[in-house]
Amino acid sequence: xxxxxxxxxxxxxxxxxxxxxxxxxxxxxxxxxxxxxxxxxxxxxxxxxxxxxxxxxxxxxxxxxxxxxxxxxxxxxxxxxxxxxxxxxxxxxxxxxxxxxxxxxxxxxxxxxxxxxxxxxxxxxxxxxxxxxxxxxxxxxxxxxxxxxxxxxxxxxxxxxxxxxxxxxxxxxxxxxxxxxxxxxxxxxxxxxxxxxxxxxxxxxxxxxxxxxxxxxxxxxxxxxxxxxxxxxxxxxxxxxxxxxxxxxxxxxxxxxxxxxxxxxxxxxxxxxxxxxxxxxxxxxxxxxxxxxxxxxxxxxx
Amino acid sequence: xxxxxxxxxxxxxxxxxxxxxxxxxxxxxxxxxxxxxxxxxxxxxxxxxxxxxxxxxxxxxxxxxxxxxxxxxxxxxxxxxxxxxxxxxxxxxxxxxxxxxxxxxxxxxxxxxxxxxxxxxxxxxxxxxxxxxxxxxxxxxxxxxxxxxxxxxxxxxxxxxxxxxxxxxxxxxxxxxxxxxxxxxxxxxxxxxxxxxxxxxxxxxxxxxxxxxxxxxxxxxxxxxxxxxxxxxxxxxxxxxxxxxxxxxxxxxxxxxxxxxxxxxxxxxxxxxxxxxxxxxxxxxxxxxxxxxxxxxxxxxx
Numbered sequence: 001x002x003x004x005x006x007x008x009x010x011x012x013x014x015x016x017x018x019x020x021x022x023x024x025x026x027x028x029x030x031x032x033x034x035x036x037x038x039x040x041x042x043x044x045x046x047x048x049x050x051x052x053x054x055x056x057x058x059x060x061x062x063x064x065x066x067x068x069x070x071x072x073x074x075x076x077x078x079x080x081x082x083x084x085x086x087x088x089x090x091x092x093x094x095x096x097x098x099x100x101x102x103x104x105x106x107x108x109x110x111x112x113x114x115x116x117x118x119x120x121x122x123x124x125x126x127x128x129x130x131x132x133x134x135x136x137x138x139x140x141x142x143x144x145x146x147x148x149x150x151x152x153x154x155x156x157x158x159x160x161x162x163x164x165x166x167x168x169x170x171x172x173x174x175x176x177x178x179x180x181x182x183x184x185x186x187x188x189x190x191x192x193x194x195x196x197x198x199x200x201x202x203x204x205x206x207x208x209x210x211x212x213x214x215x216x217x218x219x220x221x222x223x224x225x226x227x228x229x230x231x232x233x234x235x236x237x238x239x240x241x242x243x244x245x246x247x248x249x250x251x252x253x254x255x256x257x258x259x260x261x262x263x264x265x266x267x268x269x270x271x272x273x274x275x276x277x278x279x280x281x282x283x284x285x286x287x288x289x290x291x292x293x294x295x296x297x298x299x300x301x302x
Numbered sequence: 303x304x305x306x307x308x309x310x311x312x313x314x315x316x317x318x319x320x321x322x323x324x325x326x327x328x329x330x331x332x333x334x335x336x337x338x339x340x341x342x343x344x345x346x347x348x349x350x351x352x353x354x355x356x357x358x359x360x361x362x363x364x365x366x367x368x369x370x371x372x373x374x375x376x377x378x379x380x381x382x383x384x385x386x387x388x389x390x391x392x393x394x395x396x397x398x399x400x401x402x403x404x405x406x407x408x409x410x411x412x413x414x415x416x417x418x419x420x421x422x423x424x425x426x427x428x429x430x431x432x433x434x435x436x437x438x439x440x441x442x443x444x445x446x447x448x449x450x451x452x453x454x455x456x457x458x459x460x461x462x463x464x465x466x467x468x469x470x471x472x473x474x475x476x477x478x479x480x481x482x483x484x485x486x487x488x489x490x491x492x493x494x495x496x497x498x499x500x501x502x503x504x505x506x507x508x509x510x511x512x513x514x515x516x517x518x519x520x521x522x523x524x525x526x527x528x529x530x531x532x533x534x535x536x537x538x539x540x541x542x543x544x545x546x547x548x549x550x551x552x553x554x555x556x557x558x559x560x561x562x563x564x565x566x567x568x569x570x571x572x573x574x575x576x577x578x579x580x581x582x583x584x585x586x587x588x589x590x591x592x593x594x595x596x597x598x599x600x601x602x603x604x
Contacts, residue, residue, distance in 0.1 A: 173409070237587035247409045250587040251595070273585050274575030274592060275341060282344040 006194075009186060012157045013194040025052050026097040029090070042078075042086055049077045049093060058096045063089065065289055087138035091145060095119070095290075098152075107155045108163040113243035114152075115291045117232075118145050120240035123283050124231035131271060134223050134264045143208040146201070147228045150192025150209065151176075158184065158191070166242075173247035175236075177213050189213055215257050223264045226257035238280050240287065323351045326366045330354060330386075333373060338387055338544035339575045346573075353389035357382065384545065391541045391571075397438045397480065397488045400572050402590025404446055407536075410588055411567055415535055416454050418565050418598055425458045430534045432522060432558070433542030434464035437475030437515075438484055441507050443538070444514040445496050463531070465520035476517050478507035523550060528557040535563055540571035548579070555580045565598030 025048045032044050049056045056077055063080040064073025074080035081089045099115065107114070122144035129140035154162035161184045169179035180187040193210035201209075204221035211218040211225050212232060218225040233250050235241065252258055252273060262268050327347050334350070335341050342350040354369055361382070363369040373382055398404065419425065427447070431440040440462055447460045466472050481504050485493065497505035520527055522542070537558050543551050558568050559582050568583060569591075570576065576583070576594060583594035 234587065237589055239590060241589070245405065245409070245589055248588075249406075249410050249414070249595075251584050252587065254584060270578070272575065272577055274577070275335065277587070277592065278341040278343055278573060278575070285345050 006190065009191055010194045010198075013153055013191060013198060025049065025055060025093075029093060029097060041090075042081055045081065045086065045089060045093065046077050055093070055096050058099075059089070059093050062092045062096065062290060087141075091122070091138065091141055094142070095145065108159060108166050109151055109155060110243055112291055113241075114148070116287055117235055117240050117242060118148055119287045119290055120235040120238075120280070120283070121145070121147060121228065121231045123287065124234055124280060125227050127276070127279075128227045128231060128261070131267050132223065132227070132261060132265045135227060139204070140224065140227060143205055143224050143228050144231055146196070146205055147208050147212050147232065148188060148192065149195055150188025150190070153191040153195050154180070154184075154188055169242070170244040173245050175246060175248070176242050187213070215260070222260050226260040229257040230255060230261070234277065234280065238277060239284060240280075323347045324366045326370045327351050327354065330366075330370055330373060334383070334386070334390070335575075335577075337383060339577050339579075340387070340390070340541070340544050340571070341573045341575065342390070343573065350390055353386060356389055357386050360385075387544050391544070395435055395438045396484050396486055397442045398492065399438070399442070399487055400591065401487075402588070403569060403572065403593075404442070406588030406591050406593065408446060408450065411536070411593075412450060412454055415565060416458075419535075427455070427458055427460045427536075428534050429460070429462045429536045430531060430538070430561070431462065431464040432520075432537055432539040434466050434475055434517070435468075435471050436484075437464065437478055437507075437517070438480070439538055439540065440464035440475065440515050440517070441478060441496075441511055443536075444511045445492055447514065448496070448511065460514055462515040463534075464515050464517045466517075467519065467521050469519055472517050472519050476512075478512060479504050480507075522546075522554045522557075525553075525557075528554070528561070531557075531561045533563055534561050535566045536569070537562060537566070538569045540569070541574060543570070543576075544574065552579050556582070559583060559596060562596045564596055566596050568594040568596070570594075 029045075029048055032041060032048070049059060059077065060074060060080060063084055064070060070083055074083050077089070080092075084092075095115070099111075122141045125140035125144035126137050129135045129137045151162075154165075162180070165176065165180045165183045168174075168183050169176045172179070177187050177189075189210050189212070193206060196206045196209045204224050207218050207221045208225050208228050212228045215222070215225050215229050230252055233252065233255070236246060237250055258268075327350055331342050331347060331350055351366070354366060358364075358366070358369045361369075361372070363372060373386065415427070419427075429443055429447075431443060434440045444460075444462055447455060447462070451458075451460075464475060466475070479500055480497075485505060493505060496508050496511050498508055500506040520531075522528065522539075523546075539558065543554065546554060555568075555576060559580065562568060567586075572591065575592075576585075580594075582596070584597060586593055586595045
């Protein structure tokens with residue numbers, strides 16, 4: 001891609017800032033996640049969320065959903081932090097904020113499908129991270145949740161072009177990433193990177209956003225990028241893709257990303273990938289429940 | 303006659319999908335997986351619980367815990383576990399049972415094998431339904447192949463070998479007469495095209511489908527017969543290996559691997575896995591289904 005084209009993308013991504021739908025707490029939350037220490041953050045999270053009643057209410061509803069297995073719903077954000085732990089509340093909060101930031105009617109990609117994929121990927125990343133000491137579980141979750149940020153940019157800023165890519169992907173049953181490249185000349189990796197940089201996300205998350213389809217280009221966060229790459233593929237093969245049939249075969253253990261992760265931990269060799277897959281299927285219902293809780297309606301009723 | 307206490311009666315009542323199940327069923331699920339490779343996902347745990355309830359009634363166990371103790375103490379395949387496996391796999395057979403598997407077959411696998419074999423000028427396809435029971439899977443495969451006879455498989459010879467240990471099953475399979483239950487997942491299109499009405503509420507497979515298949519009796523543990531089943535492109539063996547112990551299963555799977563052509567695929571039941579039993583096959587994912595692949599020579603992975 002040429003430098004001027006990249007500049008065009010960046011310039012158009014700048015416009016996102018003027019979108020009225022972004023909750024005020026969103027950007028401070030992102031900044032806090034990448035900078036503050038945990039002690040500071042508990043009070044900060046509670047303070048930030050109290051600015052926005054809608055977000056606070058939604059966050060508590062999600063925290064009380066069966067997904068997190070609490071016996072009783074927390075009745076305050078601080079209560080949620082105590083019962084679920086700070087990092088989980090942060091990820092719930094981030095999901096709620098992102099959900100509000102990009103209203104459903106703007107999307108060429110069905111938001112239920114998109115969030116199902118992102119949350120599925122986040123869960124698989126966390127599960128992978130249990131096998132790898134080098135990657136923190138909550139960082140992995142965050143990386144999975146945010147890796148496709150670029151699709152949101154494409155829906156909002158390049159909606160016409162992206163709708164064309166989506167149509168082509170569905171018709172030819174090819175990966176959306178390939179259809180984007182073929183029809184638009186750029187992909188959600190570049191647009192996502194522009195937004196991630198603008199939001200000053202952590203460097204490793206920026207790499208995940210920009211390199212999860214081209215892991216060879218990752219320099220600083222290879223295991224994290226490799227993990228997201230594999231989780232993304234697995235989700236797309238197990239009903240958490242982009243809502244259409246992808247005509248392809250995936251051999252995860254022969255993927256270069258698998259070798260990268262193997263270097264981090266030989267424990268991965270002992271993983272029963274079939275069972276890992278069946279367990280992901282178990283989480284499908286939970287993920288749909290979470291998406292419904294965040295967006296307030298069941299996907300099946302839409 | 304003894305009268306069961308109230309709690310036991312409650313424990314034996316059928317459990318519905320929405321009700322929480324006794325945590326002991328997760329232990330039973332893990333034991334079943336360890337021994338057989340069959341995995342009952344969380345949302346299907348009630349099916350396992352109902353299978354257990356029928357066995358508990360049969361053997362007079364009053365609580366799931368009591369049943370678990372019995373299972374764990376005598377977990378050999380010839381004991382109670384075999385009965386339980388019968389309970390949980392019974393009635394799973396129907397024609398066109400796994401659509402994702404059939405989609406993978408027609409959309410991904412066939413085009414790949416056809417391209418591969420066309421290069422070798424070998425327009426012949428051999429499929430094996432190993433443990434074909436009463437023929438549902440074999441006929442499903444035959445009809446799927448016939449659907450491609452004017453397209454991908456034009457000018458090809460297709461041969462389906464279907465075997466089972468049980469003579470009665472083989473005879474029933476040859477007759478090819480099915481009622482509503484076996485046809486519950488068969489689209490009207492296929493019923494009209496490939497079946498004739500024979501008696502009230504029963505349909506029989508037409509001769510043009512039958513002529514693709516050779517049914518015979520075969521014991522998968524008969525090494526000399528297994529050695530003769532060469533040059534297969536696809537092998538299907540659903541819910542059969544669950545009855546074998548580790549060593550026999552390993553031997554049979556190795557036979558399957560040897561009997562497959564390079565580039566061929568081996569399919570198990572939808573929730574069944576080889577676990578870590580064989581490292582020659584590559585576990586591959588298709589949308590919604592899994593298969594074990596014997597890499598082709600051209601892939602450089604053998």
